[in-house]
Amino acid sequence: MVEKLKEVGLKATPQRIAILRELDKKEHPTIDELYNNLKKTHPSISLATIYKNLNMLKDAGLAIEIIPPSANEKSKFDIYTEPHIHIMCKECGKVFDYYVKNAVDECNTILKEITKHNIENINVLGLITCEECRKKKKN
Amino acid sequence: MVEKLKEVGLKATPQRIAILRELDKKEHPTIDELYNNLKKTHPSISLATIYKNLNMLKDAGLAIEIIPPSANEKSKFDIYTEPHIHIMCKECGKVFDYYVKNAVDECNTILKEITKHNIENINVLGLITCEECRKKKKN
DNA sequence: GTCCATGCAAACGATTTGCATGCGT
DNA sequence: ACGCATGCAAATCGTTTGCATGGAC
Numbered sequence: 001m002v003e004k005l006k007e008v009g010l011k012a013t014p015q016r017i018a019i020l021r022e023l024d025k026k027e028h029p030t031i032d033e034l035y036n037n038l039k040k041t042h043p044s045i046s047l048a049t050i051y052k053n054l055n056m057l058k059d060a061g062l063a064i065e066i067i068p069p070s071a072n073e074k075s076k077f078d079i080y081t082e083p084h085i086h087i088m089c090k091e092c093g094k095v096f097d098y099y100v101k102n103a104v105d106e107c108n109t110i111l112k113e114i115t116k117h118n119i120e121n122i123n124v125l126g127l128i129t130c131e132e133c134r135k136k137k138k139n
Numbered sequence: 140m141v142e143k144l145k146e147v148g149l150k151a152t153p154q155r156i157a158i159l160r161e162l163d164k165k166e167h168p169t170i171d172e173l174y175n176n177l178k179k180t181h182p183s184i185s186l187a188t189i190y191k192n193l194n195m196l197k198d199a200g201l202a203i204e205i206i207p208p209s210a211n212e213k214s215k216f217d218i219y220t221e222p223h224i225h226i227m228c229k230e231c232g233k234v235f236d237y238y239v240k241n242a243v244d245e246c247n248t249i250l251k252e253i254t255k256h257n258i259e260n261i262n263v264l265g266l267i268t269c270e271e272c273r274k275k276k277k278n
Numbered sequence: 279g280t281c282c283a284t285g286c287a288a289a290c291g292a293t294t295t296g297c298a299t300g301c302g303t
Numbered sequence: 304a305c306g307c308a309t310g311c312a313a314a315t316c317g318t319t320t321g322c323a324t325g326g327a328c
Contacts, residue, residue: 011327013283031317046285051318053283069262071206071214072293074317087254100253107246111265114239115226121266123208126250126258150302152308170292185310190293192308211318213292 008060015049016057018042023063023079028095030074066095069125087126091133147199154188155196157181162202162218167234169213205234208264226265230272 001020002012010016018038022029029037031050038045054077057063066076066086076095078086085098104122111119129137140159141151149155157177161168168176170189177184193216196202205215205225215234217225224237243261250258268276 011282013327015284044285047317048286048319049284055319065210067206067208067210069206069260071204075210085250085253087250087256087258090259096254096256098254103249103253106249107263108265110242110245110249111224111226111263114224114242115235115237115265115267117226117235117265117267119226119265119267120229121208123262123264123266124246124250125262126247126254126256127260127262128254128256128258150307152302154309183310186292187294187311188309194294 004062008062010056010060015042015045016053018045019050019053019057020062020079023077026078026097028066028076028078030076032074034077066125067123068093069127085124085126087128089130089133090127091129091137094130094132096130143201147201149195149199154181154184155192157184158189158192158196159201159218162216165217165236167205167215167217169215171213173216205264207232208266224263224265226267228269228272229266230268230276233269233271235269 001017001024004020005012005016015038018041019034022034022037027033031047031054035045035047035050038050054063054065058065062080064078064080066078066088068075068088069090073093076093078095078097082099083101083104085100085103087096087098088094104124107124108119108122111117111122140156140163143159144151144155154177157180158173161173161176166172170186170193174184174186174189177189193202193204197204201219203217203219205217205227207214207227212232215232217234217236221238222240222243224239224242226235226237227233243263246263247258247261250256250261
């Protein structure tokens with residue numbers, strides 16, 4: 001994590017390293033989950049620091065924000081290493097990663113054909129009902 | 140618009156009708172654009188009313204929210220009639236609609252193959268640089 | 279030693295809420 | 304006439320900002 005930060009020209013502070021480590025667990029925390037988790041090891045960490053750093057990490061391409069479709073739901077955060085697709089459970093909000101390289105490209109191609117536009121980037125979020133939630137619903 | 144509202148069990152108030160009419164112009168307004176436009180014909184309309192109604196219209200499936208990828212940008216709103224795809228200019232935020240029925244299905248199919256999940260719904264937003272913005276950039 | 283980062287508290291903006299009044303049915 | 308909708312103001316929530324102190328380089 002220290003190297004990643006230096007590569008993009010950011011100081012390797014303990015807080016930043018901790019944030020990246022936490023994101024690297026791939027649990028897709030919301031900001032306050034991140035805050036609560038980090039307080040365990042960094043009791044003095046402040047929310048403002050987390051906000052500031054998440055913005056910097058996003059700008060630097062080391063983190064990405066997963067924005068839910070309903071917008072009154074909270075964003076979740078993920079470490080960014082290579083392009084991948086996110087699937088979210090519409091019941092509980094849990095996020096699943098799919099590191100399938102050409103999936104993003106395929107969707108992109110389809111959009112290009114339809115729109116005749118040069119699609120530079122796509123944001124895809126698939127919505128499912130996860131196993132757990134499906135079970136709960138049955139009862 | 141009156142009928143649409145009654146179909147979903149909502150009272151056809153002048154404010155609601157006006158909101159739907161405004162969305163039907165397909166200009167994808169933000170909440171305050173909507174507010175400013177509606178004030179012209181409904182000077183006493185309140186922001187709270189717009190917020191409440193947009194939420195109800197979304198829940199009822201008569202409107203959808205287009206959430207930009209950067210999340211500090213404002214959401215835009217659209218009337219919902221049938222599934223379609225949105226493309227957004229990353230420079231100026233302008234939104235373009237594509238009513239191509241099987242595009243949504245195709246993306247859906249790809250996601251299903253990759254994830255082996257039953258994708259119930261997808262949220263796709265394609266990002267481009269629109270003509271106007273491309274011209275501006277050249278200068 | 280310099281400059282950027284941190285952490286606190288205050289400021290801010292967007293959205294929601296409570297409540298009295300008005301209006302669609 | 305009833306019950307939901309409106310509009311106002313206040314409350315709330317998430318996020319950002321300013322600033323003094325601390326820490327990475």
